[in-house]
Amino acid sequence: xxxxxxxPSGHRAGFASFVGRPNVGKSTLTxxxxxxxxxxxxxxxxxxxxxxxxxxxxxxxxxxLVDTPGLHRPRTLLGQRLNDLVEQTLGDVDIIGFCIPAxxxxxxxxxxxxxxxxxxxxxxxxxxxxxxxxxxxxxxxKQLLAVSELRDWKAIVPVSAxxxxxxxxxxxxxxxxxxxxxxxxxxxxxxxxxxEERICELIRExxxxxxxxxxxxxIAVTIDEMSxxxxxxxxxxxxxxxxxxxxxxxxxIGHRGTRLIDVGKRARLEIEKLLGHKVFLxxxxxxxxxxQRDPKQLGKLGF
Numbered sequence: 001x002x003x004x005x006x007x008p009s010g011h012r013a014g015f016a017s018f019v020g021r022p023n024v025g026k027s028t029l030t031x032x033x034x035x036x037x038x039x040x041x042x043x044x045x046x047x048x049x050x051x052x053x054x055x056x057x058x059x060x061x062x063x064x065l066v067d068t069p070g071l072h073r074p075r076t077l078l079g080q081r082l083n084d085l086v087e088q089t090l091g092d093v094d095i096i097g098f099c100i101p102a103x104x105x106x107x108x109x110x111x112x113x114x115x116x117x118x119x120x121x122x123x124x125x126x127x128x129x130x131x132x133x134x135x136x137x138x139x140x141x142k143q144l145l146a147v148s149e150l151r152d153w154k155a156i157v158p159v160s161a162x163x164x165x166x167x168x169x170x171x172x173x174x175x176x177x178x179x180x181x182x183x184x185x186x187x188x189x190x191x192x193x194x195x196e197e198r199i200c201e202l203i204r205e206x207x208x209x210x211x212x213x214x215x216x217x218x219i220a221v222t223i224d225e226m227s228x229x230x231x232x233x234x235x236x237x238x239x240x241x242x243x244x245x246x247x248x249x250x251x252x253i254g255h256r257g258t259r260l261i262d263v264g265k266r267a268r269l270e271i272e273k274l275l276g277h278k279v280f281l282x283x284x285x286x287x288x289x290x291x292q293r294d295p296k297q298l299g300k301l302g303f
Contacts, residue, residue, distance in 0.1 A: 014178035020099035061175035
């Protein structure tokens with residue numbers, strides 16, 4: 001990767017991370033600001049499992065968005081490791097953006113996260129009201145007032161990732177709060193995730209669609225083999241979907257394999273968008289008993 005060129009004085013660059021309850025739109029907002037999909041999205045809690053960096057480039061600055069798992073009370077070793085990752089990430093970033101949806105009253109989960117923010121004194125705190133397209137101007141004004149009473153924020157910005165409303169305003173607010181710095185990534189970079197990691201995440205995203213609430217935590221994906229066919233614009237990918245029990249394996253495969261076929265189709269379409277050419281995707285479902293609680297298996301699966 002080429003090194004980033006020196007920038008004129010006044011250029012700003014730094015790291016921001018979004019926090020908030022599950023399903024407040026953190027990953028959707030990250031993707032909208034970057035301008036392409038770098039983080040998978042799902043209605044299931046704890047969809048994000050790694051600190052994924054998305055990079056936003058402007059003439060006046062560069063914004064590195066670190067999409068992290070949500071802060072929660074952990075019940076497994078995986079959950080504890082995800083929490084540790086969040087705390088480590090939030091301790092290092094320049095800005096923490098607390099995402100609160102416009103269409104839901106501030107609740108105990110928001111209060112819990114707001115209290116946790118007191119531990120991260122290095123970061124500047126910005127409140128982001130997400131999903132603003134879902135409420136009337138009057139309801140939005142009410143939510144802005146309620147959020148302003150939580151603490152003294154550096155800024156409060158309402159946005160809609162879906163309607164692409166106020167995204168440029170938020171980008172400027174965040175970059176203006178960053179330290180003066182030359183660009184930290186070259187201009188063509190949109191993420192520091194490898195292609196293999198992004199493909200595993202797209203397969204996991206497709207697998208999460210429509211599964212029972214207790215199952216998402218049990219799903220992990222690895223790639224066995226990935227190679228481009230000689231003389232053809234076609235990549236062969238052989239991947240594994242891991243679950244913790246035989247009963248979960250049956251749910252993922254579905255009656256006569258119908259569910260797994262559907263997962264493969266949806267994942268393949270997203271992977272083809274990412275790679276820009278056709279893909280052959282082979283999926284196998286395997287059982288790794290209680291991997292969320294087993295340090296050795298967590299290591300094998302990349303946690």
